[in-house]
Amino acid sequence: MEALLSVWYGRHGRDLPWRTTRDPYAILVSEVMAQQTQVERVVPRWERWLERWPTADALAAASPGEVITEWQGLGYNRRALNLHRAAQHIAAHGWPDDLTELPGVGRYTADAVACFAFGRDVLPEDVNVRRVTDRTGATFSPAAAQALMDLGATVCLARIPRCGICPLAEGCPSRGRRYEPLRKQGPLEGSFRQRRAQALRAVVAGEQPSDEEAVTALARDGLVHVRDGLVSLPSAP
Numbered sequence: 001m002e003a004l005l006s007v008w009y010g011r012h013g014r015d016l017p018w019r020t021t022r023d024p025y026a027i028l029v030s031e032v033m034a035q036q037t038q039v040e041r042v043v044p045r046w047e048r049w050l051e052r053w054p055t056a057d058a059l060a061a062a063s064p065g066e067v068i069t070e071w072q073g074l075g076y077n078r079r080a081l082n083l084h085r086a087a088q089h090i091a092a093h094g095w096p097d098d099l100t101e102l103p104g105v106g107r108y109t110a111d112a113v114a115c116f117a118f119g120r121d122v123l124p125e126d127v128n129v130r131r132v133t134d135r136t137g138a139t140f141s142p143a144a145a146q147a148l149m150d151l152g153a154t155v156c157l158a159r160i161p162r163c164g165i166c167p168l169a170e171g172c173p174s175r176g177r178r179y180e181p182l183r184k185q186g187p188l189e190g191s192f193r194q195r196r197a198q199a200l201r202a203v204v205a206g207e208q209p210s211d212e213e214a215v216t217a218l219a220r221d222g223l224v225h226v227r228d229g230l231v232s233l234p235s236a237p
Contacts, residue, residue, distance in 0.1 A: 060092075065233030
């Protein structure tokens with residue numbers, strides 16, 4: 001199956017800028033940004049981020065407030081702080097052998113950086129990779145990782161797979177199946193998540209948010225500082 005997948009990837013693989021580098025920092029940034037964010041939105045933000053902070057050392061020297069401001073629009077702002085903390089760890093100690101030692105780096109992200117940057121013999125399994133391997137029952141090598149991700153994202157879809165154009169369909173035991181929708185996250189509109197985002201945007205704009213509950217949650221996560229009743233972005237690097 002892997003040979004068929006490789007041919008398909010050569011014709012239909014997504015042209016993503018971080019696939020042309022082996023720089024672990026650039027790959028780490030792409031993986032963190034792409035968590036719960038559409039790849040199309042990530043590409044220009046990744047390019048702008050690397051223009052501003054091209055190395056882990058450069059990012060480590062920035063203030064948390066600068067990082068949070070640059071992150072606006074990508075959502076889940078704690079990812080920005082974790083990326084900043086990871087850069088500080090790398091700047092101070094270098095890249096650890098166990099990449100999960102970096103703040104905010106879980107098993108998948110660690111395996112992705114290990115595979116794509118350091119060439120380690122590990123297959124990073126995100127939701128798309130796992131879906132393809134589960135449905136086909138096949139074993140793939142780390143060399144197929146990018147192809148598996150693209151196949152899962154564009155063909156082997158969660159609910160209604162596009163089996164008619166899948167290069168693995170002929171030998172796939174799940175061909176033609178349909179799947180129940182997965183439990184979706186609650187709507188953003190009117191949610192506390194939206195209130196937090198609105199409060200943080202106000203602080204980034206130099207305003208004082210009135211939503212005390214949201215500010216308390218943001219402060220707890222280190223995304224804002226509250227002193228003498230005034231809310232501000234964290235400034236210490």
